[in-house]
Amino acid sequence: MSETDADAVFHALADSTRRDIVRRTLRREQSISSLAERYTMSFAAVQKHVTVLERSALVVKQRRGKEQIVRANLDTLHRATQLLDQFEAIWRDRVQRMDALLADEPVASATPSATPTKGTTDAGHQH
Amino acid sequence: MSETDADAVFHALADSTRRDIVRRTLRREQSISSLAERYTMSFAAVQKHVTVLERSALVVKQRRGKEQIVRANLDTLHRATQLLDQFEAIWRDRVQRMDALLADEPVASATPSATPTKGTTDAGHQH
DNA sequence: GAGTAGTGCAACCATTTGGTTATACGTTAG
DNA sequence: CTAACGTATAACCAAATGGTTGCACTACTC
Numbered sequence: 001m002s003e004t005d006a007d008a009v010f011h012a013l014a015d016s017t018r019r020d021i022v023r024r025t026l027r028r029e030q031s032i033s034s035l036a037e038r039y040t041m042s043f044a045a046v047q048k049h050v051t052v053l054e055r056s057a058l059v060v061k062q063r064r065g066k067e068q069i070v071r072a073n074l075d076t077l078h079r080a081t082q083l084l085d086q087f088e089a090i091w092r093d094r095v096q097r098m099d100a101l102l103a104d105e106p107v108a109s110a111t112p113s114a115t116p117t118k119g120t121t122d123a124g125h126q127h
Numbered sequence: 128m129s130e131t132d133a134d135a136v137f138h139a140l141a142d143s144t145r146r147d148i149v150r151r152t153l154r155r156e157q158s159i160s161s162l163a164e165r166y167t168m169s170f171a172a173v174q175k176h177v178t179v180l181e182r183s184a185l186v187v188k189q190r191r192g193k194e195q196i197v198r199a200n201l202d203t204l205h206r207a208t209q210l211l212d213q214f215e216a217i218w219r220d221r222v223q224r225m226d227a228l229l230a231d232e233p234v235a236s237a238t239p240s241a242t243p244t245k246g247t248t249d250a251g252h253q254h
Numbered sequence: 255g256a257g258t259a260g261t262g263c264a265a266c267c268a269t270t271t272g273g274t275t276a277t278a279c280g281t282t283a284g
Numbered sequence: 285c286t287a288a289c290g291t292a293t294a295a296c297c298a299a300a301t302g303g304t305t306g307c308a309c310t311a312c313t314c
Contacts, residue, residue, distance in 0.1 A: 003143040014137035015302085016130040026217040033260055045303055047261075052301095066260055066311040074218050081215065084208040090153040091201050142272085160290055172273055174291075179271095193281040193290050 001079045005057075009080045012056035017041070018049050022058055022072055031067040128206045132184075136207050139183035144168070145176050149185055149199055158194040 001009070012018055021035055036046040050070055053059040057076040062069045128136070139145055148162055163173040177197055180186040184203040189196045 003146075006146065007141055007143060010137050010141035011301095014134055014141055016134060017302095019130075019133065022214060023217060026214060027221055031260075036260095041302090042304065043261085044263085044305080047263095048302075068261065072218070074215065077211065077214055077218075081208060081211040084204065084211065087149060087153060087204055088201065088208065090150060091199070091204075094154055144272095158290075168272090169274065170291085171275080171293090174293095175272070195291065 001083060006080075006083060008056035009058060009076060012053050012058050013080070015049065015052075017046075018053055021046075021049060021053060021070070022077070025059060025070050025072040026074075026077075029062075029069050029071040031064075031069055033067070035070060128210060133207075133210060135183035136185060136203060139180050139185050140207070142176070142179075144173075145180055148173075148176060148180060148197070149204070152186060152197050152199040153201075153204075156189075156196050156198040158191075158196055160194070162197060 013022075017039060020038075024030060024035065024038070032047055032050055033043065035050070036043045039046055050059065050061070053070075054061055057073055060071045060073050062071060140149075144166060147165075151157060151162065151165070159174055159177055160170065162177070163170045166173055177186065177188070180197075181188055184200055187198045187200050189198060
């Protein structure tokens, strides 16, 4: 997922009405007007929300007769989840590196030749 | 996570600079000015991005002498991931229900009283 | 063919966003 | 104390957002 794609996806998710539309269309596909019934805002407003979701590929529109059926796109949703998982992985890697450092350090002063400061990534401790 | 919290978190994530700040501060905590060096925009602009991230609780600021140290908050990040996971769970539930329906339906017209749509979950496939 | 339901789209509006520059404040180093 | 660094905040601006109303088009229904 490119940076601009991620921009679009997270922007689309940053609105409770749009998140609700995603939830509803995950459960079952629906026409725009049937979606619009659920909210107090105007039909045009809901239509705009669907357009935003479609632009981000979180949702797909499909014509059926006179109706436009909205269907959630699991693929995009999954990619967004994966991106956040990658963020969490960065943290886990860091913790792992710190643990490795803590495991080496106690002996570090006594072993000048062994383990030549390999994984020493400046080690910012926190908490 | 409340709806307004989710609004704030996803809005904060909907900008590539801010996502980059989250990545950097996940790796190690940094002062605002050291973050600002990495981007072409002004210091004040970066500062604003940090404020947005802080408002969403994706990041925490902590004074250290004259510097303000920015640290990523894994907890909020994880809650966002969980929210998206819940979305995916909605889809999986739906697929499961459809599979159960397909397993019962062929006999449905012949069995009005027996097998009252119970939990027949063989249902392995998705995508 | 006429009416109606569902949609698409444009124009408009207030507010927010993401950026700028400039200025003032607090803290550390000399 | 003064200078320099890091930060905070304000004023300003163009563009985007989230909503509205109004109007036109398409496709069913009668």
